[in-house]
Amino acid sequence: MCLFTETRIKFRLFEGCAAESGTDGEVVLGVEAGTYQVFALPDHGSAYGAQWVGLTGGTGSQDLARNVVVAAGEQKDIHKIFMDRKGTVTGVVTGADGAPVTGGTVAAVTPVIGDAGRGRVAIDTQGRYTIDFLGPYAWPLSFQTSTHAFQWSGAAHRRQSATLVPVTAGQTTTFDQQLALGTLVKVTATGSPSGRYAVAYNNSNGDVAGFIWVQQAGGQAIFRVMGGQQVKLQFAGGEPGQGWYGGTDFDSAKTVSIPATGEKVVVYPYS
Missing domain, CATH: 2.60.40.1120 (Carboxypeptidase-like, regulatory domain)
Structure with a gap:
């Protein structure tokens, strides 16, 4: 069983396994100080199903998952995780x-x-x-x-x-x-280097709302995003703090309203 520690403004599983249970079922995850929710993902072919770890059992919603608060230098033991059949x-x-x-x-x-x-x-x-x-x-x-x-x-x-x-x-x-088609978003970060992802993040929870690879330096990124939401934009892939529209990170970047119809065009200097 793979366990992942996530936060309510970030939930993205990558290719690898953050921490895997051994034959005794024990798992140790290294984290920084903070508040986390735990996601359990079984191996392929397992009889058990994925879950967010709750107080008394599993759930399919991160919002209903148990909060695990970890202080700097602290070792936090959580209760046993009971897996349900898939x-x-x-x-x-x-x-x-x-x-x-x-x-x-x-x-x-x-x-x-x-x-x-x-x-x-x-x-x-x-x-x-x-x-x-x-x-x-x-x-x-x-x-x-x-x-x-x-x-x-x-x-x-x-x-x-x-x-x-x-x-x-x-x-x-x-x-x-x-599927809904979504709204066409056209973003140019003038002066941006080649080989960047143009990314829209949902303003309320930080989830990726859309992205596309931009090969050309200073090129226009054209991709679709669901209308009716507010997003923050970045040409990702450079140094930390670079490529954000109107800021230096997610928190300071400008919010952009995506209309339900038509298209949204944004042009800004890359820095």
Whole structure:
């Protein structure tokens, strides 16, 4: 079992395993001082399902997970984690035009910039997906394709607004998703170096709302973002503090309102 410590403004699983349980079930995670929630992800083929660790059992919602507060230099022991048997979710993903999409991913996590990450499955050429590693709780699911804006189940722009998909142990739930196209966002960071990701982050929780690789120095980034949300923009990949629109980090950057229709154009000097 892989365990990950996450915060409420950051939840992104990368390729590796932060800490893995041994034959005795013990896991040790190294963290800085702070408040965390713990996400448990089983190995492929496990009989058990993923969960956010709650006070008395698992949950599919980070908002309902137990807070683990760790002070500098402290060793914090949390209670035993009780794993539940897994269930399956399957369905068909269609585009805004009603036709099945022919690729992309479905996940219980947010996208990771430039990394396939864990906790996700592929959408096949018929638009079908199957997730078979979730615990028996209600989950928000994320949908990422190259043709539509990144979005959550129910065409929501953030996890906290998603339609929750119920999972039952040992059974299969069908959940079909029709994607919203999203709003076209065009961003230019004048003077930016080549080889950067242009990224939009949701202002309320820090989740990635959309991104695209920009090959050309000072080039325009064109990608789709779900309308109706506020985001912060960055040309990522340089030195820390660089590339933010109107600031030097997430907290100080300007917020940008994404309209429900039309497009949003932003031009700013790279620094």
